Amino acid sequence: MKLTEGIRHIIKSINPVYTEQEGSSIARLLVEHLGYKSGPVARIENKDLEEFEISQLEHWIKDLLTNKPVQYVLRYSWFMDRKIFVNENCLIPRQETEEIVLEILKNTEKTFSGNILDIGTGSGCISVSLAMELNFAQIFASDISKGALEVAQRNSFINNVNIEFLHDDVLDPDYSKFPAFDLIVSNPPYVRLLEREKMQSNVLDFEPSDALFVPDNDPLLFYKAIIEFSIKKLNKGGKLYLEINEVFGEEIKIVLHQNGFINITLIKDIHGKDRIIKAQKL
Ligand SMILES: C[S@@+](CC[C@H](N)C(=O)[O-])C[C@H]1O[C@@H](n2cnc3c(N)ncnc32)[C@H](O)[C@@H]1O
Numbered sequence: 001m002k003l004t005e006g007i008r009h010i011i012k013s014i015n016p017v018y019t020e021q022e023g024s025s026i027a028r029l030l031v032e033h034l035g036y037k038s039g040p041v042a043r044i045e046n047k048d049l050e051e052f053e054i055s056q057l058e059h060w061i062k063d064l065l066t067n068k069p070v071q072y073v074l075r076y077s078w079f080m081d082r083k084i085f086v087n088e089n090c091l092i093p094r095q096e097t098e099e100i101v102l103e104i105l106k107n108t109e110k111t112f113s114g115n116i117l118d119i120g121t122g123s124g125c126i127s128v129s130l131a132m133e134l135n136f137a138q139i140f141a142s143d144i145s146k147g148a149l150e151v152a153q154r155n156s157f158i159n160n161v162n163i164e165f166l167h168d169d170v171l172d173p174d175y176s177k178f179p180a181f182d183l184i185v186s187n188p189p190y191v192r193l194l195e196r197e198k199m200q201s202n203v204l205d206f207e208p209s210d211a212l213f214v215p216d217n218d219p220l221l222f223y224k225a226i227i228e229f230s231i232k233k234l235n236k237g238g239k240l241y242l243e244i245n246e247v248f249g250e251e252i253k254i255v256l257h258q259n260g261f262i263n264i265t266l267i268k269d270i271h272g273k274d275r276i277i278k279a280q281k282l
Pocket of ligand 1: 091092094097119120121122125126142143144145168169170171189190210212
């Protein structure tokens with residue numbers, strides 16, 4: 001089978017699940033993963049595929065037909081232009097989350113040497129990116145999921161950065177495990193169960209639901225817990241950065257205000273929705 005035929009074969013085979021356009025981007029990722037340059041079909045180098053490459057493609061196609069996101073099929077995603085290892089124990093990093101990292105970097109000196117904590121680190125996309133950019137900071141990252149911590153640890157190893165990983169439940173934290181911090185960041189679960197209906201089945205069936213959902217009757221559960229944690233563990237003048245559900249920006253602002261935080265600012269994402277809230281401890 002020639003490479004161009006292979007590409008057409010992928011697009012056609014996954015057509016029950018993906019449109020032609022989605023199929024062609026996925027086909028590009030698959031052939032790139034086999035080590036081929038991709039591009040418009042007519043312009044790519046039309047090599048004969050090896051037997052093992054064809055069987056690898058068939059294996060990926062089978063996986064894709066189950067609705068598994070391509071990032072889990074290939075076991076990587078991109079975050080801040082870096083390849084991040086992922087598996088079903090962690091959320092696939094979202095583009096909106098890059099913005100919280102960029103916001104922190106915008107407001108933090110390169111020479112910052114304080115303690116930073118990423119609560120609910122998942123794949124480690126936030127903590128690893130911060131560790132790569134802020135070489136003098138001490139980075140800590142926690143999660144309730146041991147599987148996610150293994151993924152994050154692997155990403156810190158691949159990127160050769162030093163992060164202290166802590167297994168902890170932010171809803172019932174063991175404060176003795178943590179030092180004091182100068183900056184706390186978190187992208188906690190914030191999707192209400194009632195929003196499930198609007199979500200695609202590849203998210204619902206494959207991404208860990210504990211990473212996504214909060215009860216409908218307590219949507220600020222994690223924010224209240226992180227704020228309480230920050231009252232105990234954030235140094236005076238320390239900064240808090242939270243990714244939020246766009247619906248709850250104003251309510252989280254009120255909770256921060258009630259708890260004595262200052263300089264509370266809501267920031268919109270690339271789609272114009274409230275997505276980040278930052279605040280400072282008095
Ligand atoms: C929305 S995901 C964010 C993952 C990653 N930081 C990112 O931005 O892609 C939320 C993370 O919080 C973790 N988590 C859920 N409940 C938790 C809890 N009670 N304590 C600590 N972490 C928790 C999940 O395992 C998941 O990794």
